[in-house]
Amino acid sequence: MSNDFLRRMDTKIARALSRVRLGFRAVLTALDTSPSVQLLQADGLSGEQLQAAEVFQHFGFTSAPPAGTQCIVLPLGGKSSHGVIVATEHGSYRVAALKSGEVCVYNQSGAKITLKEDKLVTVECKRLVFDVEDDIDMKAKRIRAVASEWMGLYAPEWEMGGDEDGGECEGVWRGNQHITGTSRADVDHVSGGVSLVHHVHRENDGGGPTDPPKRK
Template sequence: MDANRFGRMIGPFVRSLRGMVARAVVRMVNDGPKMQELQVGLLADELADGVERFQNYGFTSHPHPGAEGVAVFVGGDRAHGVVIAVDDRRYRLAALQPGEVAIYTDEGDAIHLMRDRTVRVTTLHLQVQAEEDVTMATKRFDVTATESATFSTPAFTSRGVGNADSAARFEGGLHATDTITTDADVQAGSVSLRGHVHPENDGGGPTSPPVGG
């Protein structure tokens, strides 16, 4: 068998192999179906519509037009393809350290799992919606709010951990719009609310402590 005849015989197989994988550019996205569908550009004049995009379970995204992907065509049939990966070099969070992982958007939001077991969340508005409860356990908890911090709750409790007493410190003024109740004494400087005395106006001697003190 000569080379020309052999080439003609295997030609269809070679073309099928070459057509099994292609670089794709996202043109349109249909995120309504249960399996996301893309319109992608393949070759210069080849457009594939309704191509299903397979994503990892638990992760989903809606890519912008212009994102790039890898299209696979089973058996080399260009009419039946799937997209198995989509990336976007315009917005990818770059310069990560080896082993780091990040989730990102084109607006600059990111969840960055960094080295030294540090997780950084970058965004403008962070919302946590937990219908039952939120539990946090840590050694230190620090909040910096440059404008204000508001707690809207019918009850607020501070407890010590282990055998330690709970202590609250306010550096600045404190304004209460309702009754302040304490089971212990209140002290302003060196003056005790329960035990303070002051000179009498008539005799100059000290008064008795306040009634109920």
């Protein structure tokens, strides 16, 4: 096979490949989230404009990338008009302070859920709302919730204890407590070391001690 023939073949192959658009970068300019698969408009770095390009994301996860997001476009069949978006990134909002193996879900407003090393999960947000149809099971060695201004917990019935079978536990309340309804204790209520069940005191006329309080 002559060198001239090989050169002609190389030229034809190169000419054919030049008509096949390879993957390229683009910058998102507009996004339509209403269809089942999001559609975007973007400007290619080589001057190409994409119209209604499909944005493919992993099942179970969806995001609406803002304008200015960089995109990787994969032209199906080698045609830019059939391009699909397979990856997006916006350097202005990406969380950079992650260690190897850590994962963070974040948005444009700065809310973050970070899965850190040692099984530590942190949630950073302005307002946290749980909307659950059934039970919430939170089983952990330690749970700590801190609010700088206010915390509200509302339910028609509350139950707290050592375990679900009614095991004993000890609760500590630091600070003042204001109860707007009736407070009941099935066993006893001790205030300042004085038991309401076993409390006795001298009669007002200086007589002997009173009988302990009687249960109804």
